[in-house]
Amino acid sequence: MVGAATLAQPIAAQSTIRGEASMSTSSRGLPSLKITDVRVIVTCPGRNYVVVKVITSEPGLYGVGDATLNGRELAVATTLEKHIAPLLIGRDPEAVEDIWQYLYRGSYWRGGPVQMTALAGVDLALWDIKGKRAGMPVYQLLGGRTRRGALCYTHANGADFAEVEDQVRHAMERGFKVVRAQVAIPGLEGTYGVSSSTRAGEPALQTPANGLPSTELFEPGPYMRTVPKLFAYLRTKLGDEIELLHDAHERLAPVEAARFAKELEPYHLFYLEDPLRPEYKESFRLIREHSTTPIAMGELFNTLWDCVPLIKEQLIDYIRCDLGHIGAITNARKVAALAEAFQVKTAWHGPADIGPPTHAANVHVDISIPNFGVQEMVFFPEITQEVIPGAPEFKDGYMVVRDVPGLGTDVNEELAKKYPYQRAYLPTARRRDGSVQDW
Ligand code: GCO
Ligand code: MG
Numbered sequence: 028m029v030g031a032a033t034l035a036q037p038i039a040a041q042s043t044i045r046g047e048a049s050m051s052t053s054s055r056g057l058p059s060l061k062i063t064d065v066r067v068i069v070t071c072p073g074r075n076y077v078v079v080k081v082i083t084s085e086p087g088l089y090g091v092g093d094a095t096l097n098g099r100e101l102a103v104a105t106t107l108e109k110h111i112a113p114l115l116i117g118r119d120p121e122a123v124e125d126i127w128q129y130l131y132r133g134s135y136w137r138g139g140p141v142q143m144t145a146l147a148g149v150d151l152a153l154w155d156i157k158g159k160r161a162g163m164p165v166y167q168l169l170g171g172r173t174r175r176g177a178l179c180y181t182h183a184n185g186a187d188f189a190e191v192e193d194q195v196r197h198a199m200e201r202g203f204k205v206v207r208a209q210v211a212i213p214g215l216e217g218t219y220g221v222s223s224s225t226r227a228g229e230p231a232l233q234t235p236a237n238g239l240p241s242t243e244l245f246e247p248g249p250y251m252r253t254v255p256k257l258f259a260y261l262r263t264k265l266g267d268e269i270e271l272l273h274d275a276h277e278r279l280a281p282v283e284a285a286r287f288a289k290e291l292e293p294y295h296l297f298y299l300e301d302p303l304r305p306e307y308k309e310s311f312r313l314i315r316e317h318s319t320t321p322i323a324m325g326e327l328f329n330t331l332w333d334c335v336p337l338i339k340e341q342l343i344d345y346i347r348c349d350l351g352h353i354g355a356i357t358n359a360r361k362v363a364a365l366a367e368a369f370q371v372k373t374a375w376h377g378p379a380d381i382g383p384p385t386h387a388a389n390v391h392v393d394i395s396i397p398n399f400g401v402q403e404m405v406f407f408p409e410i411t412q413e414v415i416p417g418a419p420e421f422k423d424g425y426m427v428v429r430d431v432p433g434l435g436t437d438v439n440e441e442l443a444k445k446y447p448y449q450r451a452y453l454p455t456a457r458r459r460d461g462s463v464q465d466w
Contacts, residue, residue: 057160060084062120065112065149067094067104070443072414073407075100075451076382078438079107079148083120083156090120090155091438093351093382093415094148096140098453106145110134115149121160123153127357143329143354150355151384151434158433165388165434169360169395176425177393179377179404180205180272180297184221187211188260195265202423205270205297205401210257212250217243217454219276219466240452245464247283254287258294267295274300277327278456278465281310288318297401298323298345298374304465305333311342323347326376330354334362338369345400349376351385356392363396372400379405383418384436390419390426391434402426414442 064082069075077100079092096103111130118126130146131137158165166172183194183206191210198206209220254273261271273296279287284302291299298321303310305327314322323345328334329352337343346366350359363373373396375389386404393399404426407418417436419426429435456466 058085060088060120060156060160062115062118065107065115066440067107067112068438068440068443069100069104069448070414070446071449072410072443072446074380074411075448076411076415077104077107077144077148078382078384078415078443079152080438080440081115081120081149081152081156085160088156088159090152090157090159090433091384091415091436092148092151092153092155092355093384093436094144095351095380095382095385096144097378097380098451099141100448102141103144103148106141107148111145111149120153120156123150123157124357126150126153127354131354138329140327140329140352144352147351147353147355147385150357151388154356154388155384155433155436160432162432164428164430164432165356165391166395166428169356169391172394173397174394174399176422176427177390177399177402177419178205178424179203179402179421179426180207180270181404182207182209182220184209185211186221188257191257192261192264195261195269195271199265199269202421204424205272207272207274207300207403208257208261209274210253212253214249215244215246217241218245218250219243219278219454219456220274238450241454243454243456243466244459245278245456245466246459247279250278251283251287251290255290255294258291258296262294270297272297272300272323275302276466277301277304279303281307281313284310285313285317288314288320288322291320292318296320300324300347301326308333308336308342311337312340315342321345323374325349326352328353331358331361331365334365338366338371341369341371343371345372345374347374347376347403349381349385350388350392351376351381355385356388359388359392360396363392363398367396367398370398372398374400375402377403377405379407383407383411383415384434386418386426387428387434387436390428393426394428410446414439414446 061084066080068078077094081090185191195206211221212218300323321344324343325347419428456464458464
């Protein structure tokens with residue numbers, strides 16, 4: 028329901044929340060709106076999710092966001108409940124940027140995955156409210172469609188090359204045009220990307236029976252010798268048309284990553300993902316100097332400023348922040364705009380460990396920016412879809428969102444209660460000598 032726009036009204040009428048001036052942005056002839064409640068729902072329909080529900084003073088108008096941080100869910104839930112929710116009550120939910128700035132800079136201790144995930148949960152709920160109030164899907168608020176759908180990829184994991192090939196073929200039959208390929212490394216147990224479960228897109232799963240993280244083994248040598256052979260095999264078997272990519276999961280040293288990217292060159296990867304740890308941005312220069320394999324990076328970044336050095340030097344081709352961990356849409360559209368100026372495309376992180384509202388936000392942004400590249404996707408199990416409905420849908424290789432006001436996602440609070448939180452950890456990794464290794 029869009030009220031008649033009354034441009035003559037003042038843009039920002041001031042109201043006061045406990046002594047702090049807050050902007051009221053309802054200048055469209057609509058009654059002013061206030062946040063009346065913030066609910067934090069922790070639920071485990073298949074795996075843990077943290078959902079944020081922001082309720083407003085308009086009867087029936089609420090927004091739903093996702094604030095899931097894999098393995099640290101309760102830290103985010105506590106931040107939201109104990110620290111952030113009290114700051115939101117009474118505020119105008121339409122002042123999305125102001126609330127973002129207030130929570131980010133106002134906390135003084137800014138950034139970090141816990142706070143940025145909490146902020147993302149709020150941001151998604153606020154964009155959802157704004158869309159519902161405007162009667163428009165969020166992508167319309169972001170500038171409208173630039174494309175019919177978001178080209179997406181799924182994962183193919185296998186114990187050996189033939190199994191990976193089967194998985195890629197299966198994905199192609201389903202309509203995927205881009206597939207990520209990971210293979211078990213002989214002699215290394217439980218290498219990242221090759222799950223014991225068969226659920227595509229879910230390498231980072233839950234905890235063993237003792238309730239503590241499992242330990243995987245990693246050695247760069249066998250890994251770097253095996254993976255180029257996998258892609259040589261896949262190209263021989265599958266030809267050149269299918270787009271293939273690979274996730275190095277931040278496990279290589281700079282010179283190793285440079286060699287690895289160079290050795291993968293003949294197989295024309297769509298991109299090589301996250302070759303280095305997020306701290307070492309300058310080391311990306313070494314990769315660039317030695318190879319033309321396209322590089323993607325960023326799922327462990329938490330702010331726009333993490334992205335700046337790689338984008339402005341054009342050291343990467345795809346920026347793949349996790350909208351759920353960089354403060355969601357309000358920050359992502361700035362990352363995308365910065366990337367556009369340097370011919371870098373987006374490839375937002377889209378694993379199973381972020382909830383449907385973040386996946387929906389990914390696609391709303393993807394289909395409204397000019398420099399979209401590709402979107403990682405998952406098929407949520409039925410049980411997750413019942414508790415948190417409205418995830419974007421897969422159509423012939425592309426992700427699409429429903430044309431409904433807001434983000435299109437929701438939460439069934441009653442059902443969520445049936446699936447209480449279960450402690451779960453990501454795995455950890457060590458080298459053969461026992462020292463800690465990036466996982
Ligand atoms: C990916 C990611 C995930 C992460 C997971 C950690 O590219 O999809 O690397 O698989 O490992 O999100 O929780
Ligand atoms: Mg990754």
